[in-house]
Amino acid sequence: MAKIEFNNVSVDFPIYNANSRSLKNSLIKVATGGQLKTDQQGNVKVRALEGLNFTLEDKDRVGIVGHNGAGKSTLLRLLSGVYFPSGGTVKVDGEVGSLIDISLGIDHEATGRENIYIRGSLLGLSKAVINQNIDEIIKFSELGGFADMPVRTYSSGMHLRLAFAVSTIVHPEILLMDEWLSVGDEGFKEKAKRRLNDLVHQTNILVIATHSKEQLLQTCNRAIWLEHGRIRMDDEINKVAAAYFHD
Amino acid sequence: MQNNSFSIAWLDLTAAVKRYPLITLLGWQDIQQRYRRSALGPFWLTISMSVMIGAIGLVFSQVFKTPTQDFLPFIAIGIILWTFISNIIIEGCLAFIAAENIIKQLPIPLFVHLLRMVWRNLLTLGHNIVIFPIVLLIVGKPLGLVALLSIPGFILATINLTWMALILATICARYRDMPQIVASVIQVMFYLTPIIWMPKTISAHVNSYLLDLNPAYHLLEIMRAPLLGTMPTASNWLVSMAMAVIGSLLALTFYGNYRRRIAYWL
Numbered sequence: 001m002a003k004i005e006f007n008n009v010s011v012d013f014p015i016y017n018a019n020s021r022s023l024k025n026s027l028i029k030v031a032t033g034g035q036l037k038t039d040q041q042g043n044v045k046v047r048a049l050e051g052l053n054f055t056l057e058d059k060d061r062v063g064i065v066g067h068n069g070a071g072k073s074t075l076l077r078l079l080s081g082v083y084f085p086s087g088g089t090v091k092v093d094g095e096v097g098s099l100i101d102i103s104l105g106i107d108h109e110a111t112g113r114e115n116i117y118i119r120g121s122l123l124g125l126s127k128a129v130i131n132q133n134i135d136e137i138i139k140f141s142e143l144g145g146f147a148d149m150p151v152r153t154y155s156s157g158m159h160l161r162l163a164f165a166v167s168t169i170v171h172p173e174i175l176l177m178d179e180w181l182s183v184g185d186e187g188f189k190e191k192a193k194r195r196l197n198d199l200v201h202q203t204n205i206l207v208i209a210t211h212s213k214e215q216l217l218q219t220c221n222r223a224i225w226l227e228h229g230r231i232r233m234d235d236e237i238n239k240v241a242a243a244y245f246h247d
Numbered sequence: 248m249q250n251n252s253f254s255i256a257w258l259d260l261t262a263a264v265k266r267y268p269l270i271t272l273l274g275w276q277d278i279q280q281r282y283r284r285s286a287l288g289p290f291w292l293t294i295s296m297s298v299m300i301g302a303i304g305l306v307f308s309q310v311f312k313t314p315t316q317d318f319l320p321f322i323a324i325g326i327i328l329w330t331f332i333s334n335i336i337i338e339g340c341l342a343f344i345a346a347e348n349i350i351k352q353l354p355i356p357l358f359v360h361l362l363r364m365v366w367r368n369l370l371t372l373g374h375n376i377v378i379f380p381i382v383l384l385i386v387g388k389p390l391g392l393v394a395l396l397s398i399p400g401f402i403l404a405t406i407n408l409t410w411m412a413l414i415l416a417t418i419c420a421r422y423r424d425m426p427q428i429v430a431s432v433i434q435v436m437f438y439l440t441p442i443i444w445m446p447k448t449i450s451a452h453v454n455s456y457l458l459d460l461n462p463a464y465h466l467l468e469i470m471r472a473p474l475l476g477t478m479p480t481a482s483n484w485l486v487s488m489a490m491a492v493i494g495s496l497l498a499l500t501f502y503g504n505y506r507r508r509i510a511y512w513l
């Protein structure tokens with residue numbers, strides 16, 4: 001059982017320009033009292049999300065659509081627990097896994113094998129679980145003898161295959177994705193697609209931000225359309241897709 | 248509110264401690280990364296430290312006209328421990344800033360990044376401390392049983408440094424001038440604290456200001472004095488313990504208060 005509840009959630013980003021980010025300005029601000037405060041106060045705030053209300057439950061496959069800057073990434077970060085809302089409440093029941101930026105934490109000087117441990121540990125896998133899966137990961141990523149070479153010697157394809165193979169070992173209840181992952185050459189793509197589909201099938205809730213209509217219709221059964229940080233539409237997939245892609 | 252902040256921080260801390268394999272892995276990776284492709288690897292830490300101690304030891308034992316037998320062990324352990332102290336404070340400022348990528352992608356307790364930095368410096372200290380027994384051998388000075396007292400002293404000092412680093416990591420995430428300010432303060436502290444000069448060489452009047460009011464001196468003494476065969480004073484212990492308790496409570500409350508904002512500041 002997994003559940004996500006958003007209750008009137010909003011997110012404000014403080015924008016610290018080079019000036020207001022320094023202690024000097026804060027001190028000056030204290031010293032000069034209200035003056036600067038009235039004209040800018042140094043804290044420019046951008047409202048990234050406003051008044052979001054929705055509930056996601058088991059079997060929900062939700063696509064997040066919207067133009068650049070609509071708040072898709074911020075929403076994903078709220079879901080993953082990286083950001084805390086500035087207003088409202090976010091309730092996430094269930095273990096969250098993210099396939100956003102799968103190369104995060106990869107050390108180019110370390111070998112592929114070492115990187116599997118680093119990346120796996122970052123994702124919260126124990127050493128025992130990694131030990132259990134490491135042969136499978138190396139086999140899946142088709143690294144062969146390169147597994148014990150530094151990652152800097154890898155081609156970009158190998159690099160991505162490795163990152164993909166490690167990151168898809170986890171089986172979270174709530175899965176977050178920023179665009180459908182597509183890695184490698186034709187042969188690998190098929191294999192990766194099957195693996196990703198398995199993962200998506202096993203997860204209770206999927207949330208994916210995407211620009212691809214085809215992908216949306218294929219994977220999702222519901223979509224949330226964000227516009228300027230607000231929900232413009234939250235409905236069954238076909239309806240949202242028709243409205244959004246028509247627009 | 249006060250209580251709430253503290254419990255947020257406490258939960259974060261316990262969650263991080265449970266992930267100690269990640270902390271040690273990342274900490275060790277930091278060290279390895281620095282010395283990859285070099286033949287001697289992390290032992291460069293030991294070598295460069297030895298060179299520095301040798302040079303400063305020879306020059307200043309001449310300047311202060313102190314016998315090398317007393318001065319060399321004093322300066323060796325002083326510099327080794329000071330490096331530990333100052334690195335935790337200076338790198339503490341960057342603990343969250345340096346982990347920006349991870350913090351913005353993965354919901355890992357932020358304490359992991361702080362403890363990773365502390366672990367990295369413990370490993371560095373481990374590489375440097377081996378110089379001390381060698382110095383003792385060279386000058387023919389024995390190590391008494393009292394040296395064991397440096398272990399509780401060391402733990403107490405590490406707790407103190409960790410809470411200081413926690414506060415600095417949080418402030419520095421918001422105010423990016425802070426790391427520079429802290430770095431220069433640390434540099435001044437190096438000269439104000441008896442590391443390259445011995446406390447007995449200055450007048451008692453100046454002593455009380457430079458020593459009693461200097462928290463770095465107390466932290467250094469509880470680790471260093473036993474290793475040099477003397478007992479730390481009662482005030483060394485008391486100040487260090489009081490700082491550890493009050494500071495930890497303050498730091499956790501402070502951190503808990505801002506924990507939710509940190510990801511936005513990065």
